[in-house]
Amino acid sequence: MRLSPAISELIRALRVLPGVGPKSAQRMAFQILERQREGGLQLAKALNDAVEKVGHCSDCRTLTELAVCEICVDEQRRASGLLCIVETPADVLAIEQTGQYQGSYFVLMGHLSPLDGIGPDDIGLDVLAQRLAKEPISEVILATNPTIEGEATAHYIAELAQQHRIATSRIAHGVPVGGELEYVDQATLGHAFSGRKRLQFD
């Protein structure tokens, strides 16, 4: 017995979601068709809307429906002179939820990964260099993940900031090494910000 083609296709398509294997995809498809048809249609609409409307902020590269995101248009945040570099929009959200940071962001949408062919321009470092040259940025805060790639990316950006004679710091205490920023609790992430260490160049 084969499943109805429309059900099979729905199960296949659900596997695009992270953490969804064949068995949970099947369970999701049946639940939608048995009990959540309205919710299924709403999800379809939300997917179409989000993919259509959401692009990247021209200043910080985060995901937004606007040309320039809410944070980047905030004059007070720009005036702080602080620019925090993160890997993903989820990291921005996590840091915002601590309520302890009032500067701007730059979202790499990834990290340097030479083996995967991901170089500086692929994570927007050309755009970042232009911003460092033009804007009155007093400190670059490196909040990439404490992974090998995140550290290498932080190091690369630290050198870039150094070329523009901009002070650079790396968030510090509390973020567990090997962990991902997005999953750190708010208190720990707050500590990591307040305990950041200035990088020294000799």
Add this chain to the structure above:
Amino acid sequence: MRLSPAISELIRALRVLPGVGPKSAQRMAFQILERQREGGLQLAKALNDAVEKVGHCSDCRTLTELAVCEICVDEQRRASGLLCIVETPADVLAIEQTGQYQGSYFVLMGHLSPLDGIGPDDIGLDVLAQRLAKEPISEVILATNPTIEGEATAHYIAELAQQHRIATSRIAHGVPVGGELEYVDQATLGHAFSGRKRLQFD
């Protein structure tokens, strides 16, 4: 900082999926928008297609795009005289995957649950009674879940079959009590079929 409305709505809509909490919904939304936009659009289309096309088989009530499903139109299966009663389409799929059953099905799309106001007609027992009256069914196999509601439903249907003087059996060995049929491995489910016990009425 608030999330872009289209992203917030996508996160909200994803929570219709079973087992998806706020954090995984957020992770799914970001993954789609960062890396899986094409997959997101395919999922939207699959959802719309499935909700639009998939209805219920007029004979067995399972989910299908056809008026009468593939299994119900199979003359050999009808000729077997066996009718297996299950709670959900996922149960049909699980039983089919054992390859050990060659009869027909009747899918309740639930179970009796008086406290939730779910009575016999809500799970199609009026339709089942008509089939038991008209069709040459020699044995009703009760494969509802081994839960309190599933057992009560099985007992109710056993009495219905008894009224039509049709032999009734309950699948037996191997299905763990309190478990759900859908998640039982194929071998165990195969045993449950071959070891089914005839119900005795006195």
